[in-house]
Amino acid sequence: MLACASGPVADWLGPSPDDTRACGAPSSSGRVDGALALRVVVGDDVPASDAAALTRGLRRYFAAYGLDVGLAAPPVWIDDRPLLAGEAGASYADGVAQAAALYGPLREVVAEVATPRRDDEVVLVVVSDLLAPGSAAAQVLTEVRGLGFAPGPESAEVLGFEEFSPVALVAWSEVGRFPEGGRAAMVAHEVGHALGLAHVADADNLMAVRAFRCVPYLDSSQTAQLRRVLSLEGP
Numbered sequence: 001m002l003a004c005a006s007g008p009v010a011d012w013l014g015p016s017p018d019d020t021r022a023c024g025a026p027s028s029s030g031r032v033d034g035a036l037a038l039r040v041v042v043g044d045d046v047p048a049s050d051a052a053a054l055t056r057g058l059r060r061y062f063a064a065y066g067l068d069v070g071l072a073a074p075p076v077w078i079d080d081r082p083l084l085a086g087e088a089g090a091s092y093a094d095g096v097a098q099a100a101a102l103y104g105p106l107r108e109v110v111a112e113v114a115t116p117r118r119d120d121e122v123v124l125v126v127v128s129d130l131l132a133p134g135s136a137a138a139q140v141l142t143e144v145r146g147l148g149f150a151p152g153p154e155s156a157e158v159l160g161f162e163e164f165s166p167v168a169l170v171a172w173s174e175v176g177r178f179p180e181g182g183r184a185a186m187v188a189h190e191v192g193h194a195l196g197l198a199h200v201a202d203a204d205n206l207m208a209v210r211a212f213r214c215v216p217y218l219d220s221s222q223t224a225q226l227r228r229v230l231s232l233e234g235p
Contacts, residue, residue, distance in 0.1 A: 022215040031065050032066050032067040033065075034068070034230050035067070035070060036067055036122060037070060037071070037120060038124055039071075039121050039122070039165070040055055040124050041075070041123060042076070042078070043078060043125075043127035043172075046080060046127065046172045048075075055071075057180055057183055058124075061188045065226075078112070078125075082133075082135070083103075083105045083106040083169065084105070084106060084131050084138075084144060085101070085104065086104075086136030087101065098136075102135075103160070106158070109125065114166075115164050116165075117163045117164050117165050119165070121166075122168060122191055123168070124168050125170070126169075127169070127170075127171060128172055130144040130146070130170075130171040131144045146168065146169060147168070147190060148189070148191065148194040150194055150196040168190035169190065170190055184215075185216055188206055192218075196229050204216055204217060205219065206218050206222070207222070
């Protein structure tokens with residue numbers, strides 16, 4: 001059951017200003033027309049108003065495709081810490097040990113907030129930073145704005161398990177530097193990954209690898225995939 005957008009919930013799902021021009025309008029054949037339940041988890045150092053702005057922007061973005069984003073439950077708070085870490089310069093016996101060190105905090109949080117698996121909702125985690133400064137992970141990655149994981153074997157390579165609810169994670173320190181429309185697109189991009197969408201070459205598409213120059217779009221094949229994942233009727 002989705003929470004109604006009234007009372008305190010309205011702060012998390014109400015209108016959001018549109019300050020970025022669109023790359024292109026959604027086509028009538030590229031609609032999802034359904035509902036998405038969002039379970040929001042926030043690091044306790046992230047201001048509630050900032051996290052709420054992200055969920056409002058996400059709702060606004062997907063509304064253009066007929067996808068109604070609602071809260072599956074009131075937002076909850078967790079200990080705010082970087083989720084990609086590992087001791088810099090450390091040596092590991094094998095790739096399994098290295099992955100456990102680099103992704104350990106990430107695995108713990110996903111196990112805490114996204115298990116047992118529920119395919120009827122997406123978990124959105126907002127923390128201050130995903131990348132621990134000076135860590136082994138930081139030696140490999142210069143910045144991490146967000147991550148998205150769909151249940152299955154591919155995600156198990158990072159998380160160490162494959163049964164969990166679709167989960168998107170964003171770093172407020174990175175995403176918060178962008179205008180409202182850009183933030184919404186970045187969060188929607190990670191939610192897209194959580195729902196199984198892959199990267200594409202088109203720079204104006206939501207699932208482009210590079211930063212967006214305008215509010216990106218979803219094409220009809222992507223909205224069809226979302227309908228399938230969300231078990232919605234449609235062509």
